[in-house]
Amino acid sequence: MYELIRIKGNSYYIESPAKIGLYRLNETDVCLFDSGSDKEAGRKVRQILDRNNWRLTAIYNTHSNADHIGGNQYLQKQTGCRIFAPGIECDFTNSPVLEPAFLYGGFPPRELRHKFLMAQESRAQRLVPEVLPQGVTMIPLPGHYFDMAGFCTEDDVVYLADCLSSEQTLEKYQIGFLYDAEAYLETLHRVMEMEASVYVPAHAPASEEIRRLAELNIRKVHEIAGKITEICKTPVCFEEVLQALFRSYGLIMNFEQYVLVGSTVRSYLAWLKNTGRLEIMFEDGKLLWVTSMERGE
Numbered sequence: 693m694y695e696l697i698r699i700k701g702n703s704y705y706i707e708s709p710a711k712i713g714l715y716r717l718n719e720t721d722v723c724l725f726d727s728g729s730d731k732e733a734g735r736k737v738r739q740i741l742d743r744n745n746w747r748l749t750a751i752y753n754t755h756s757n758a759d760h761i762g763g764n765q766y767l768q769k770q771t772g773c774r775i776f777a778p779g780i781e782c783d784f785t786n787s788p789v790l791e792p793a794f795l796y797g798g799f800p801p802r803e804l805r806h807k808f809l810m811a812q813e814s815r816a817q818r819l820v821p822e823v824l825p826q827g828v829t830m831i832p833l834p835g836h837y838f839d840m841a842g843f844c845t846e847d848d849v850v851y852l853a854d855c856l857s858s859e860q861t862l863e864k865y866q867i868g869f870l871y872d873a874e875a876y877l878e879t880l881h882r883v884m885e886m887e888a889s890v891y892v893p894a895h896a897p898a899s900e901e902i903r904r905l906a907e908l909n910i911r912k913v914h915e916i917a918g919k920i921t922e923i924c925k926t927p928v929c930f931e932e933v934l935q936a937l938f939r940s941y942g943l944i945m946n947f948e949q950y951v952l953v954g955s956t957v958r959s960y961l962a963w964l965k966n967t968g969r970l971e972i973m974f975e976d977g978k979l980l981w982v983t984s985m986e987r988g989e
Contacts, residue, residue: 694736696744699890699898701847702827706740708733710759710894713843713851716746717825723750725843725851726894727763730807734763738770752819753777754833754853755840756784758791760894762807764814776819778830779839785816795951803947833883835876836869848889855879856905858896862912866941867953870913873963877913880906920960921969927980933957 695707702716706728713725722741727734741748748771753761756777764775764785777785784790788811792800795809804810817823819841821830827846834840836854843851855876857868870876884906891902899905916937923936934957938945943953961981964970973980 694733694740696740697898699847699849699892701845701849703845703847703849703890705851705892705898706737708736710854711851711892711898712737712763713892715825715828715843715845717749720745720747721749722746723752723825723828724748724767725752726754726760726853727751727767729759730762731766731812734766734770737763737767741771747771748773750774750776750823750825752824752828752843753781753785753816754842754851754894755837756781756788756791756811757837757854758788758807758809758811760853761785761788761814762811764816765812768814775814775816776823777816778819778832778841781837781839781841782816782818784838785811785814788813792951795955797955801947804951809948809951833879835872835874835879837871844888850886850888850891852883852891852893852902854894855883856893856896856902856909857912858893859905859908861895862908866912866943867916867937867956868909868912869952869956871955871959873913873917873959874966877910880910880913917960917964917969920957920964921983924970924981924983927973927975927982929978929980930954930958930961933961933981 696704698704704714706712708728712728714722716722750773792804792809796804829844831842831844833842833853833855840853842853884903890898890900892898923933934954969984970981971984
């Protein structure tokens with residue numbers, strides 16, 4: 693873990709729970725794509741930089757999930773590097789309490805304010821194409837999170853952030869976190885059409901071929917949507933939908949899983965309602981979800 697792996701040319705990644713991209717700008721300067729999960733990850737990245745006599749000039753965050761920005765604060769304090777994040781991700785990076793607040797839907801209780809859901813603050817600026825180093829382009833990858841982006845280097849290496857889960861991850865967790873199901877599917881279809889030498893997803897092995905994994909992730913989204921519409925053949929409240937999914941996939945409920953999977957299921961419900969497959973009704977002070985065809989309308 694935290695091994696530096698050269699892909700080709702000046703493009704590298706650091707093997708870690710969420711892969712950290714590294715790109716050499718010249719003989720001495722490098723930039724990172726994400727920074728790892730916490731201060732300890734930042735310290736291990738710093739050790740790699742020191743061993744290679746490299747100077748960190750900037751961190752380009754793909755998105756603001758804590759496991760991707762957790763090393764920001766440490767590395768910024770140690771090196772003085774600049775940090776950039778795209779769109780809304782910049783606001784979440786500067787005010788990381790927004791992540792657990794968003795997931796919970798209100799002020800997050802203490803049990804949700806930990807390093808896995810809430811990184812330490814760092815000083816980030818808005819990521820726009822003009823601030824990228826020469827040879828690097830930004831690729832919008834919305835869906836998993838608000839304004840997530842990936843990067844392509846002039847070595848024809850694409851860093852794909854969290855838009856793909858490995859087959860093993862899908863098998864273990866079943867319901868991967870996403871914010872916008874429709875945008876996520878559109879991103880996956882765009883990824884299928886990409887042409888690059890090497891693809892580096894944050895949570896799957898680097899590969900010269902990406903289409904099969906993208907198709908697998910697409911099928912999983914439609915599988916989950918199908919389960920939800922089946923559950924909603926009779927009117928049910930959100931908690932019943934969530935309970936039925938946990939039972940169907942054999943998942944174990946805890947507070948963290950409740951907010952992560954719960955937020956994702958709400959996003960599926962919104963998508964299915966927006967596309968006419970679900971409707972809502974109010975009964976006895978409860979909002980109920982029901983499959984549209986079952987209401988005969």
